[in-house]
Amino acid sequence: xxxxxxxxxxxxxxxAVDDSVTQRAIxxxxxxxxxxxxxxxxxxxxxxxxxxxxxxxxxxLMLDISMDDLDGFEVLHLIRTELELPLLPVFIVxxxxxxxxxxxxxxxxxxxxxxxxxxxxELTSRLDLAVERKRALEHLEAPETxxxxxxxxxxxxxxxxGRHCERLSHMCEVFAERLNLCExxxxxxxxxxxxxxxxxxxxxxxxxxxxxxLTFEECSLIRKHTLYGALxxxxxxxxxxxxxxxxxxxxxxxxxxxP
Numbered sequence: 713x714x715x716x717x718x719x720x721x722x723x724x725x726x727x728a729v730d731d732s733v734t735q736r737a738i739x740x741x742x743x744x745x746x747x748x749x750x751x752x753x754x755x756x757x758x759x760x761x762x763x764x765x766x767x768x769x770x771x772x773l774m775l776d777i778s779m780d781d782l783d784g785f786e787v788l789h790l791i792r793t794e795l796e797l798p799l800l801p802v803f804i805v806x807x808x809x810x811x812x813x814x815x816x817x818x819x820x821x822x823x824x825x826x827x828x829x830x831x832x833x834e835l836t837s838r839l840d841l842a843v844e845r846k847r848a849l850e851h852l853e854a855p856e857t858x859x860x861x862x863x864x865x866x867x868x869x870x871x872x873x874g875r876h877c878e879r880l881s882h883m884c885e886v887f888a889e890r891l892n893l894c895e896x897x898x899x900x901x902x903x904x905x906x907x908x909x910x911x912x913x914x915x916x917x918x919x920x921x922x923x924x925x926l927t928f929e930e931c932s933l934i935r936k937h938t939l940y941g942a943l944x945x946x947x948x949x950x951x952x953x954x955x956x957x958x959x960x961x962x963x964x965x966x967x968x969x970x971p
Contacts, residue, residue, distance in 0.1 A: 723749035756782025798914035801842035904957035911941025
């Protein structure tokens, strides 16, 4: 059983999925106790069984792509949709590393791409950073503080946004007051405007900060930030009205927009 731990307490909980006996042995030799508590799976279906039961307790998932039953892309899709684990760091570990292949992995929702054969120190340093960031977010005490901290991180990820959320919050408050809305509605708008792009935390930096035009698949992934944001806010017990605004802030009166 995987037990919840504070962000600064070992071990770091890693699930590694690879159908190669040799590769699993290398991972086991690299991620050793007491720093890591390692779970190994030899297939996509075995990984899904573990993730379904313990996904919220894991710190990082290491995922091979080429597997006979469910391949890595299918597992990644299920993690980000059906299992609703948008913030679980997923490291794709693969010997296939053409630019288009890496782009496909990032577009599918991977956090990192590790090329086989990997260097042990590089892997562990990147794993540790991902774990520490995830745990720090999970163990802030006040839900409202967590949400605003996450929203700030999301805004900082996207260098095109500047201080967009702060400006938007101010403008929403001004408009709401001019419309003579009640204080509860004004507060709802104030919160939602600060949190509306929080789901961008689940979007890989390589897509969010891409200078060249986005592909159709990349655009589709970015659009999911509304759903991820609503899920994050809902899990942190934000008011329903705030969750609804976060989820639907890209909808339009004519029925277009998303989701």
